Amino acid sequence: SQQGEEDPQALSIQEGENATMNCSYKTSINNLQWYRQNSGRGLVHLILIRSNEREKHSGRLRVTLDTSKKSSSLLITASRAADTASYFCATDAGQGAQKLVFGQGTRLTINP
Amino acid sequence: NAGVMQNPRHLVRRRGQEARLRCSPMKGHSHVYWYRQLPEEGLKFMVYLQKENIIDESGMPKERFSAEFPKEGPSILRIQQVVRGDSAAYFCASSPGQGSRSPLHFGNGTRLTVT
Numbered sequence: 524s525q526q527g528e529e530d531p532q533a534l535s536i537q538e539g540e541n542a543t544m545n546c547s548y549k550t551s552i553n554n555l556q557w558y559r560q561n562s563g564r565g566l567v568h569l570i571l572i573r574s575n576e577r578e579k580h581s582g583r584l585r586v587t588l589d590t591s592k593k594s595s596s597l598l599i600t601a602s603r604a605a606d607t608a609s610y611f612c613a614t615d616a617g618q619g620a621q622k623l624v625f626g627q628g629t630r631l632t633i634n635p
Numbered sequence: 636n637a638g639v640m641q642n643p644r645h646l647v648r649r650r651g652q653e654a655r656l657r658c659s660p661m662k663g664h665s666h667v668y669w670y671r672q673l674p675e676e677g678l679k680f681m682v683y684l685q686k687e688n689i690i691d692e693s694g695m696p697k698e699r700f701s702a703e704f705p706k707e708g709p710s711i712l713r714i715q716q717v718v719r720g721d722s723a724a725y726f727c728a729s730s731p732g733q734g735s736r737s738p739l740h741f742g743n744g745t746r747l748t749v750t
Binding site: 553558621 | 676
């Protein structure tokens with residue numbers, strides 16, 4: 524079964540609004556990563572947050588991590604049409620895991 | 636710096652043929668991962684390789700699928716006797732260290748269509 528589950532599966536908002544996507548996972552982790560995928564392309568790494576961190580920022584992106592609830596959120600502020608993409612969280616599936624396990628993703632559409 | 640290069644971008648095979656997918660990792664990266672993605676779905680882990688070694692192949696089907704990452708040359712994902720269910724996008728990713736602890740750099744994938 525998938526380690527990470529994103530919510531919602533799809534999100535459509537107006538340009539300029541904020542977009543929030545959530546990710547829940549099942550086992551303990553060392554870190555959690557967020558990726559973006561534009562249609563027909565490979566994934567692009569956005570942010571890595573370690574298990575001992577609670578919040579991380581990168582430009583218009585803000586990621587939070589709550590290890591007690593086994594959940595993370597990705598906030599995109601002041602969205603732009605170019606932010607339209609699928610967003611995936613990925614975790615290392617627990618102690619000693621050497622691979623990243625991806626969720627099903629959130630399809631984000633920014634309407635101009 | 637060239638990114639992760641995958642070829643071909645599109646591959647059409649008839650049922651029963653073999654498919655060979657190639658991946659050249661970023662320069663300096665010795666860790667390679669292969670993932671499969673069905674339309675509108677997430678990525679499913681297949682295999683993790685370092686130079687000349689398979690580290691984790693827990694996501695690979697037991698039959699018909701194999702992967703290698705030789706000392707020289709690209710990593711190869713090989714699918715023998717393809718079936719329609721093998722149709723998917725196959726992505727390769729590389730990292731300088733263990734991918735679970737550092738970001739992965741992805742190629743743009745090979746889209747396999749089995750007719």
